[in-house]
């Protein structure tokens with residue numbers, strides 16, 4: 001008899017703050033149900049306290065032990081972090097999720113947007129699947145990397161520098177083109193090259209990388225026009241690649257097209273490590289009430305399995321979500337429904 005050992009993946013789970021623990025438990029419940037069906041791999045979890053709550057306890061929102069566990073794990077599943085009332089002395093919030101991206105060099109932020117039901121969109125006339133694109137956000141440079149810059153003590157001015165490197169632009173463009181090759185072969189650069197020299201630089205590099213992907217149709221769009229076109233004709237987009245801050249803003253707009261923040265998964269992907277989390281924040285307004293929409297986090301868990309190479313299992317979760325959402329009553333209150341975080345999760349699990 002030949003015994004073939006199945007892979008075991010160590011997953012660091014960082015529930016975080018606000019609704020983070022609620023949506024993370026939902027995703028872990030789905031992963032557990034999947035494991036129970038014998039998918040040919042196993043998952044072990046280690047949970048770590050990271051975020052504003054951890055800062056209030058220990059003075060450090062990202063303890064070394066948690067960071068090392070993330071680095072050593074096969075992948076990280078994260079809820080959400082930060083609380084508006086918990087801030088550094090300079091007024092900024094705790095952002096350990098951004099520290100993780102930068103310290104683990106998780107440069108690519110894919111944020112898939114998919115419409116499951118016509119009624120979920122505030123736009124009229126879009127059928128399921130007619131809104132289907134991915135925003136690829138550069139995650140480690142751009143305006144976000146200026147956070148923590150020391151500001152003049154006279155309080156007469158303030159500045160944050162938008163910094164891009166050739167390496168950073170090249171690798172995010174390459175990631176976006178590879179994603180486009182797996183999809184409908186269109187890649188849109190979203191920039192501000194009419195005004196900012198950094199964006200002229202980004203555009204030059206996008207055009208250079210494009211030459212290696214002759215099958216992919218390309219276009220350049222200014223970020224302000226991109227906001228308009230995402231609302232007017234979202235069906236025209238396949239992959240959009242953009243700077244960190246632009247990607248942050250446009251991904252919330254995009255989530256709004258398909259039902260809201262609770263519907264949007266994301267990944268933070270590097271060469272050896274990756275973090276998966278919903279695009280939303282900690283939603284303090286609904287935390288602890290069982291109202292949080294778990295779909296974005298469950299779909300992030302599917303992205304995680306896909307990244308780990310467990311593509312069949314990832315597709316099973318995606319199909320289970322699709323089946324559950326095919327019944328319009330299966331919605332949490334943010335989308336006009338009556339389901340709780342737990343009951344919607346159970347419906348997804350039932351379809352696995």
Ligand SMILES: NC(=O)C1=CN([C@@H]2O[C@H](COP(=O)(O)OP(=O)(O)OC[C@H]3O[C@@H](n4cnc5c(N)ncnc54)[C@H](O)[C@@H]3O)[C@@H](O)[C@H]2O)C=CC1
Pocket residue numbers: 019023079080081082083084093097261262277278279280281282283284285286291292293294296332334
């Ligand atoms: N990646 C992360 O961990 C992020 C953390 N944050 C932090 O989260 C906190 C709150 O930030 P906000 O700007 O209010 O953004 P948010 O994404 O937490 O909430 C915006 C709106 O969307 C709703 N919402 C978000 N996720 C939802 C879900 N799963 N189900 C149902 N409704 C949901 C909220 O109730 C709220 O009305 C802040 O401390 C912020 O810094 C914000 C964005 C991302």
Ligand SMILES: CC(C)CC(=O)C(=O)O
Pocket residue numbers: 082094095097098248279281
């Ligand atoms: C509030 C931020 C720390 C979160 C954010 O904008 C992000 O997830 O990129």
